[in-house]
Amino acid sequence: xxxxxxxxxxxxxxxxxxxxxxxxxxxxxxxxxxxxxxxxxxxxxxxxxxxxxxxxxxxxxxxxxxxxxxxxxxxxxxxxxxxxxxxxxxxxxxxxxxxxxxxxxxxxxxxxxxxxxxxxxxxxxxxxxxxxxxxxxxxxxxxxxxxxxxxxxxxxxxx
Numbered sequence: 001x002x003x004x005x006x007x008x009x010x011x012x013x014x015x016x017x018x019x020x021x022x023x024x025x026x027x028x029x030x031x032x033x034x035x036x037x038x039x040x041x042x043x044x045x046x047x048x049x050x051x052x053x054x055x056x057x058x059x060x061x062x063x064x065x066x067x068x069x070x071x072x073x074x075x076x077x078x079x080x081x082x083x084x085x086x087x088x089x090x091x092x093x094x095x096x097x098x099x100x101x102x103x104x105x106x107x108x109x110x111x112x113x114x115x116x117x118x119x120x121x122x123x124x125x126x127x128x129x130x131x132x133x134x135x136x137x138x139x140x141x142x143x144x145x146x147x148x149x150x151x152x153x154x155x156x157x158x159x
Contacts, residue, residue, distance in 0.1 A: 001043035001055055006031040008052035009045065016076045021114045024136050024147070039071060042097050046086050053081035056090040058098060061107070069104040069159065075117070087120050095124060095154065104159040109135075109149040118150060126152040 001009060010031060016022030028034075042058035054077035061070050073094065077087050098106055108126065110117050122128070134146040 001038070001045050001057060003031065003035075005045050005052060005055070006035075009055050010034065012052065012055060012076045012078050015079055019079075020138070020140050021111050022076065024138055026139065039101075041101055042071065042094055042103075044090055044093050044097070046081075046090050051078070053078050053084075054086045054090055056094045058094060058103070058106070069102060071098060071103050071106055073106050073108045075108075082116070087117070088124070091120060091124050099156050099158050102159055104156045105153055107151065107153045109151055112148055112150050118152070121152050121154075124154070126154040129153050 010028050013023075013025075013034070014028045017025050017028060037059050038057040039060060043055070044057070045055045046053045054075070056073070056075040058071035058073055061067055061072050073091075075087060075090055075094075077090075095106065106126070107129075108121055109132070110121070112118070112131065129151040132149045132151060135149045136147055137144050138147045
């Protein structure tokens, strides 16, 4: 993921925001703010000849050294590219990069309604850790609702 991908990456992120099932975020950040929160060397895009199909990136969970081997995973797929294996390719790529980079745990928080994302993560070795009930309030179509978040993690077998 490079600066020249910024507009398309943020457009896909905005589509995730608009879906109501990808994030608690309500507004797309600037590229500078978005990029600053992602780990260098663990940010990837998938594209075809015409457009970006999706992206994946890891973020640190803490600046404390004891947590240096744990990262939070974000993956977003363009709505027109969903169901085509893009997510599997991106997730596999970031798992490989994380292990080469010495990360021993990847974690993800996913709305329970996003069953396709949960299945994808589980198929690549993520396990269900639990559910954080009523983790946050979310504006959906003009009404504020409590949302649960499913916690998943993947522990490396090689790090």
